[in-house]
Amino acid sequence: MNETKLKELEDFALRVRQHIIPMATQGGCFLGASLSAVDLLTYLYVNHLQINQSSLDDPNRDYLFLSKGHDVPALYGIFVELGWVKKERLSNHLSTSDHVYWHPNRHIPGVEFHSGSLGQLPSVSIGVAMDIKIRGGNNRVYCVMGDGELNEGSCWEAFLVAQAYKLDNLTFVIDRNQFQANMATEDLIPLESLVDKFEAFGLQTQRIDGHDFKQLDTAFNQVRDARPQVVICDTVRGKGLPSIEARADRWFCNFSEKEIQELMEELVSGQQANLTAEKLVVR
């Protein structure tokens, strides 16, 4: 990846974060989980997936299923930057007159399927990957999952079936931000050693820094074998806002307008905002 492309991706991801942060007010959103996924989703949509505005319904497109669900503001921001969704539509967040809310709805152009209930979309992704194989297609399926989501047994059931059917056109992308809803994963239901677990399930597994576009580029262009793939992306919850980064109590965020202004400045300056909003609103 050359420096020009790198700069393009970094600038794109910054603008996506600038779309996301203002959604964390007047009802709020899952800001921390959204920011951890911005870079990996930016890489996939800008530099990897075979999909564009004119192919959103093309059966030969690549599919991305967002299984962790509550990071959908990251998708909204990316779709605005790609021109699939008008920026003004984001101001409809939590309006009952639109489909812009805390979890994905496929009435938003680019959203492949609804999610929110964890552990649902690995199996839906399998069905799509199976059908592509039956029809002899070359397109691929990506299922983006949270690390906390891996608590759900249905994920591991799906991994078994994916390897049984040798779905080498399917990649599970893990946003390994180290937190589940209210706690560090390793303090509640430890997941490590995660690479060993996926390898033992028969999946071709890589682990990278999910904020490093060069590593993302290498991982997603890795020569594939006949197994389904896993790319574990080590990320930081709240990435880009040091005042909320890697904190259990800044998962769901509902800030005042003034705090949003400060956070928008923090995103660029790194100068920590003075946050007084209630911590950890458990949903």
Next chain:
Amino acid sequence: MAMTYEKLLEQTALADDRFVVMTAENRALVRNLPQSLGNRFIDTGITEQTMIGAAAGLALRGRKPVVHALSAFLTMRAFEFTRTSVGIANLPVKYSSFIPGVLSDGNGPTHQALEDVSIMRGIPGMEVFAPADEEDLVEMLPYIWATENPSYVRINTKPSIIVHKAYEFGKAEMIFEGSDFTMLTYGFMLENCIKAHQLLSDMGYKVGLVNMRNLKPFDGDLIKSILPKTGRFITVEDHFLTGGLFSILAEFLVKNDLHIPVSAIAFEEKWFSPGTLQDVLACEGLTPEKLVERIEKFIQNA
């Protein structure tokens, strides 16, 4: 040779490549289909949740998956996948539910699907059917599989003891008209209701009998047409009292401000004692003779 479930499914899938046959390692109804359907036969192993999620994915790609598993696990283990991935998107996944109701005979309560009608009909857009026997089943399935909605079928492949009328989608089958009272039933219980009808007629009662065929959509028009001509409805079902035909009928009557006495034969706050099918029917009061006894009590206590 008479048409069978498996033959009909094979013909349907060979004629229309939208159809994909799936099973969570329950092949009793589809043993010969892997050979004829090739990669459109998908066995996901003992994974009802993954099968239903994958069926939703296949349906997103334009397929009509016909999914097979034991009734209890197809409905309850996979329920959230059905409600959330199939139901919210209203995808045409076609459920073939094996050994519902008393058909789980000796398996015990883990395998007794006695709430399947109740929970499946609660999903917006889901259609629910209960053919009385294999003849009824193969008569109904082409219509059921033709819709673009998800549907749930209580599979029942026993031989028929009557010649059924042609099926019209959503319509019940009127078998006998009767002014004293009318039995409403579905699925496996039709045969014993026909036999009970004979016994009751011999005793001098004027008894109606309806094979409901569909539980959703519900044939309210037929209920309205019978209501002025009969003295009472008696629902007979191998299902919990809660949420099945008795509930559906009660909801319909209340919603339409219709008034008629209703009695119910169903499993009330209990599972049934497992055993051979004939012993289960005898023990639970579902043989023709026991049905007559129970119905006479309703009439005498009225």
